[in-house]
Amino acid sequence: MLDEAGIVLTDAERAVIEVADFGLGRLGELGLQLVVYVNTERVCAKELVLLPGQTCPEHRHPPVEGSPGKEETFRCRMGSVLLWVDGHGEILLRPGDQFTIPPDTLHWFRAGDEGAIVSEFSTRSRDETDVFTDPRIRR
Amino acid sequence: MLDEAGIVLTDAERAVIEVADFGLGRLGELGLQLVVYVNTERVCAKELVLLPGQTCPEHRHPPVEGSPGKEETFRCRMGSVLLWVDGHGEILLRPGDQFTIPPDTLHWFRAGDEGAIVSEFSTRSRDETDVFTDPRIRR
Numbered sequence: 001m002l003d004e005a006g007i008v009l010t011d012a013e014r015a016v017i018e019v020a021d022f023g024l025g026r027l028g029e030l031g032l033q034l035v036v037y038v039n040t041e042r043v044c045a046k047e048l049v050l051l052p053g054q055t056c057p058e059h060r061h062p063p064v065e066g067s068p069g070k071e072e073t074f075r076c077r078m079g080s081v082l083l084w085v086d087g088h089g090e091i092l093l094r095p096g097d098q099f100t101i102p103p104d105t106l107h108w109f110r111a112g113d114e115g116a117i118v119s120e121f122s123t124r125s126r127d128e129t130d131v132f133t134d135p136r137i138r139r
Numbered sequence: 140m141l142d143e144a145g146i147v148l149t150d151a152e153r154a155v156i157e158v159a160d161f162g163l164g165r166l167g168e169l170g171l172q173l174v175v176y177v178n179t180e181r182v183c184a185k186e187l188v189l190l191p192g193q194t195c196p197e198h199r200h201p202p203v204e205g206s207p208g209k210e211e212t213f214r215c216r217m218g219s220v221l222l223w224v225d226g227h228g229e230i231l232l233r234p235g236d237q238f239t240i241p242p243d244t245l246h247w248f249r250a251g252d253e254g255a256i257v258s259e260f261s262t263r264s265r266d267e268t269d270v271f272t273d274p275r276i277r278r
Contacts, residue, residue, distance in 0.1 A: 045214075
């Protein structure tokens with residue numbers, strides 16, 4: 001899908017694409033593939049790849065160590081994604097569309113029938129501090 | 140060039156592509172085209188488009204209002220770009236290559252013969268505070 005979108009990765013990046021099933025063992029339904037370009041103390045950028053119909057389950061990024069929590073902008077590059085954000089409802093993102101999710105705000109997202117590639121521009125990622133609504137989830 | 144790279148913009152974004160000639164009136168040599176996706180208090184993401192041989196002149200992003208200055212990661216998407224960073228020298232970026240420029244560090248960059256598209260992931264952009272080495276430059 002990344003090749004199809006014209007997104008070039010180095011061999012080193014291809015070797016460490018993250019596949020997240022959130023400990024649920026139902027990757028095709030509840031999962032996410034990630035390429036992390038950079039994650040410094042201040043800035044993070046990733047490509048998120050979702051298979052058709054794949055959902056990233058509801059979660060939020062709480063305040064950590066004096067920071068107000070992770071702020072994320074999702075920009076759809078290919079396919080489509082339905083993004084739900086607490087207080088905003090459902091937002092359909094098609095290529096070129098984007099939405100900025102405030103810190104500590106519940107959200108989930110699901111790819112449409114073609115799958116989706118979404119660029120994420122954010123403050124530092126601290127995945128281990130993410131709070132998922134489903135208590136069975138292990139990030 | 141953005142179309143060729145498969146980078147989709149909305150009509151609204153196409154209407155406000157920034158063309159920077161730095162007040163020098165020599166756009167083809169010293170200039171830069173920019174699409175700003177997002178620029179919040181914490182995070183900024185842009186696409187930088189450079190024509191063949193076009194150079195963005197030497198500058199740095201100084202500390203502002205208690206922040207240590209803008210931190211930028213440049214990721215080459217198409218073409219090639221020669222990036223010079225004080226203390227690191229010249230770095231050639233081809234598609235998939237990237238480099239993180241520390242705050243308040245002098246740098247310049249020049250596209251190769253095919254031009255270049257470079258994604259920039261950074262802290263907030265405050266272009267009006269940039270310090271250029273050439274005193275004739277007006278951002």
